[in-house]
Amino acid sequence: MAPRKKKRLSLASVAEELGVSRTTVSNAYNHPEQLSESLRANIFATARRLGYPGPDPTARSLRTSHVGSMGVLFTDHLTYAFEDVASLDFIAGMAEVASQDSTSMTLVPVGPDYTEQEEARGRVNQAVVDGFVVYSVAREDPFLEAVVARSKPTVVCDQPKDGRLPFVGIDDAASIAPAAQALVDAGHQHIGILCIRLDPDPNNGPVSAERLEHARHEVQRNRVGGALAVFEQAGLAPQTIPVIERHINDMANNVDAARELLSTHPELTAVLCTTDTMALGVLEFARTQGLKVPEDLSLTGFDGIAPALDRGLSTVIQPNREKGRAAATLLAKTIADPTLPRRTTLLATTFAPGKTVAAPRKNATLPIV
Numbered sequence: 001m002a003p004r005k006k007k008r009l010s011l012a013s014v015a016e017e018l019g020v021s022r023t024t025v026s027n028a029y030n031h032p033e034q035l036s037e038s039l040r041a042n043i044f045a046t047a048r049r050l051g052y053p054g055p056d057p058t059a060r061s062l063r064t065s066h067v068g069s070m071g072v073l074f075t076d077h078l079t080y081a082f083e084d085v086a087s088l089d090f091i092a093g094m095a096e097v098a099s100q101d102s103t104s105m106t107l108v109p110v111g112p113d114y115t116e117q118e119e120a121r122g123r124v125n126q127a128v129v130d131g132f133v134v135y136s137v138a139r140e141d142p143f144l145e146a147v148v149a150r151s152k153p154t155v156v157c158d159q160p161k162d163g164r165l166p167f168v169g170i171d172d173a174a175s176i177a178p179a180a181q182a183l184v185d186a187g188h189q190h191i192g193i194l195c196i197r198l199d200p201d202p203n204n205g206p207v208s209a210e211r212l213e214h215a216r217h218e219v220q221r222n223r224v225g226g227a228l229a230v231f232e233q234a235g236l237a238p239q240t241i242p243v244i245e246r247h248i249n250d251m252a253n254n255v256d257a258a259r260e261l262l263s264t265h266p267e268l269t270a271v272l273c274t275t276d277t278m279a280l281g282v283l284e285f286a287r288t289q290g291l292k293v294p295e296d297l298s299l300t301g302f303d304g305i306a307p308a309l310d311r312g313l314s315t316v317i318q319p320n321r322e323k324g325r326a327a328a329t330l331l332a333k334t335i336a337d338p339t340l341p342r343r344t345t346l347l348a349t350t351f352a353p354g355k356t357v358a359a360p361r362k363n364a365t366l367p368i369v
Contacts, residue, residue: 009052017046029054069104070094070331071129073147075137076109084249084277085305086320087135090157093324094133101332108132110143124150131335133157133327134165138200138216153334157327159218166334167344168327170318172219173226178351179300179316180230180272187359188270188298192242192261193227194282195220195274196249204253205260207243223274223302242268246278254281262289262297263368269298269360276301276308276315279356283311289368294358296366304352314354319347 015022020043027034028043035043047054072094074087082088091105098105108127124146131153137144139160147154148164155166183191198207198215207224215221228238244261246253258281262268273279279301286293293299301308304317326345334340 009050011052013050014043014047014052017050018043066130066335067128068102069106069129070098070328071106071108071127071132073124073132073134073137073143074107074109075135075141075143085307086276086303086318089305089320090135090324090327093321093326094328095324096321097325097328097332103332108143131155131331133331135327136219139218140216141200153331153338155327155331155334157323160216161218161344163342166330166342168323168330168347169219169345170323170347170349172222173229175316175318175349176223176226176272176274176302177230179302179314180227182300182314182351182353182357183270183272183298184230184234184236186270186298186357189236190265190268190360191231191236191270191272192244192265192268193224193272193274194254194257194261194278195224195243195245196278197247198224198245202247203245204247205244207245209239211245212243220274227272227274249275249277251277251281251284254278255285256281258282258285259368262366266365266368268366270357271297271299273299273301276303276305276313279313279315280308280311283313289366291366294356296361298358298360299356304350309352309354312355314352314356316349316351318349323347 011025012022015025018025024035024039025043028040032040072091076087095105106127106129108123110123124143129152132147132155134144134147134154134156136158137160139162144160155168158169161167161169195207198211198217198220200216203211212221212224224243228241231241232238242261242265244257246257254277257278258271261271262285271282273282279299282299283293286297291297299314301313301315302318303320304315308315326347330343330345
């Protein structure tokens with residue numbers, strides 16, 4: 001005689017055991033605010049005793065068309081999301097909202113060198129999510145276009161700001177102005193700029209006016225452009241300000257960028273960086289050369305990450321964590337009501353004067369080895 005098939009436990013099993021409706025048990029998992037704490041505790045205790053693990057998320061997604069996950073399109077290597085402090089703060093902000101809403105997050109990382117449209121569509125289409133936060137991608141990025149083609153609720157953070165989708169970010173050109181002005185006010189006339197990638201097409205070296213004008217990474221273009229505008233207003237012609245770019249934003253590349261800028265332009269007395277990580281690279285290069293900051297070289301950054309603030313960097317502080325919270329909150333609202341009008345949210349930044357800006361040194365050139 002074949003063994004009796006074990007009865008499959010379900011939400012109805014718990015309801016029957018307790019003598020309550022299935023809706024009441026369902027609310028314990030999905031709408032806790034509708035039940036008292038004691039009733040919820042009793043339901044969960046009974047479920048554990050019976051061995052019921054909770055509602056099947058697959059069945060729930062089929063019923064509601066929601067899978068309970070926010071997608072984060074991240075156009076860099078996955079390790080960078082957990083190594084770059086600014087990106088980590090942003091993701092932490094998103095995670096706060098996801099946790100409050102009992103929603104998961106799905107990172108969809110695509111390295112900076114992916115350009116194939118078919119691969120882009122494949123990676124995005126495989127993401128099982130209710131909507132996307134697109135985190136800082138280039139204009140006309142194939143992955144962004146693949147997200148748009150899925151017609152799911154989507155929020156763009158940082159870039160591009162093209163009007164098709166809800167947007168969360170800052171005014172990068174205006175935000176960097178106080179850092180540039182601090183160098184001008186200190187009396188600097190020989191200033192260089194370090195930036196990270198301006199375009200998906202790599203360029204590890206000097207930035208031409210044409211490259212800057214047509215750059216598809218709007219954040220970096222606007223930061224460099226905003227600084228140049230301040231310098232020009234102070235009487236410094238943009239063509240006299242050297243700009244050096246690096247495609248990958250890590251310490252090795254940032255130290256090398258500082259080496260290239262300062263060895264080819266030893267007359268510089270100040271460097272403006274479009275990220276704090278680049279400024280930290282300048283500090284490291286200065287250390288190897290025996291240069292003192294700010295006595296030999298003034299320096300500014302951008303982001304306000306903890307390692308930079310700990311070292312007293314003069315920098316622009318942007319609310320990376322709040323940016324993540326704002327993006328996730330806006331996405332959650334759009335998922336709940338796709339008819340919401342498109343909205344642009346610009347967050348405020350502040351300038352931390354720090355201690356890395358001083359008057360220019362008196363000697364003519366840097367003693368770069």
